[in-house]
Amino acid sequence: MDIDLTRTFLEIVRSGSFIAAAERLHVTQTAVTARIQKLEGHLNCTLFVRNRAGAKLTADGEAFVAYANQILQTWEAAQRDLPLPDGYHNVIHVGGEVSLCNPLMLRWVSRIRARIDHYAVHTHIGDGQELLRQLELGVLDAALVYQPNYWPGMQVEQLLEEKLILVRAKNPEPYVYVDWGEAVRLQHDSALPDRAKAPVTLNLGPLALQYHLAHG
Amino acid sequence: MDIDLTRTFLEIVRSGSFIAAAERLHVTQTAVTARIQKLEGHLNCTLFVRNRAGAKLTADGEAFVAYANQILQTWEAAQRDLPLPDGYHNVIHVGGEVSLCNPLMLRWVSRIRARIDHYAVHTHIGDGQELLRQLELGVLDAALVYQPNYWPGMQVEQLLEEKLILVRAKNPEPYVYVDWGEAVRLQHDSALPDRAKAPVTLNLGPLALQYHLAHG
DNA sequence: TAAAATTACGGAGTCCGTAAGAATG
């Protein structure tokens, strides 16, 4: 699936007709028709009701708008943010399950920041399975979960008898980074992520708020 | 940009080499090389350090993992969720700025639910500009913002003297819907969105929590 | 020198634009 299809889709939603979208996208209207037909084929549903008046979203189409926006914005954010500017390379990414955030996660983050003073910490809240997957993928450097997974290069520690488990990716060189922009953001109470960085810091907000309250 | 490129990228991250990824994806290794070169061209940076040992992520590559996951998961969620099953078509989508959530937004949602009893309400928190854009796109049916925009088909009301503005898309038929799945979810305190629906209900969680606390 | 990635090149498939056709208010 080409992301141009979602761009085309959203342009039709905005402009209200295939022809208007075609003009804005600098392609012919037949190309727009083909793209939407392809998209509808992929999703196995009809996205627009076509008639003389133009193109109007179906219920499925309305539902897809959110997905399309998310995909397109994420891709454009990636293009905007990469390559990483100098000095933005150094962040340690930690994750944790919701119920472990308070107070365990907060204390953990505090201690990380206290121990390795010059480096920023990104936190990510999610369910255990997602966290382990991201740990495996290298998105996270460490995570706080209930049920650990074991695989090569993974170091697991039991923290409490209550089966709280700290899982940490074993890194040859420690993955400690600096990211002043994020560090500053962490210390403010903006409960919503910067749109440009949405995919990265999406669910940092609530925790940042608590962190702020806890640490002034 | 084809989403297959992100799928290929993530597969290399998982398996550690182009060859292993090629096997898993049932394509040749040259195809994988070409795809990554194309992706690197789009992002204007190098994603992997290639050597005899395989492929290792660069700092830029590590950063892109999060974007790639977001894009891929959103697309797969769209494929999974569309077409909408019967009975899932009817939701009213409202948005609001963070600082207006409590108590204005909560009261609003309560009154909507009281007034049109049989229908579910989806809430979405974001900044004013984003909300207005989504209103324009049809993702939202109404939004609570500070600074309104005016355009055809838009109905704006001032709620308080303090410049709180309710902007509402004028709908021929009112967009009132039923969605029991979401309604049930709204009444539970799961602070995290269902992964399958992540792009849609991503920042509903915190509000749902407050809603739950306010309404038992 | 052996494992891994890149380059070269030809064929299959895809995408787009032009032109003609169908629907509808």
Place this chain on the structure above:
DNA sequence: CATTCTTACGGACTCCGTAATTTTA
């Protein structure tokens, strides 16, 4: 009957696989 979308078709481009080449631990 005019505006909008769809279908048909040919050319350009893209993507993939085979085979040969380069790189490096």
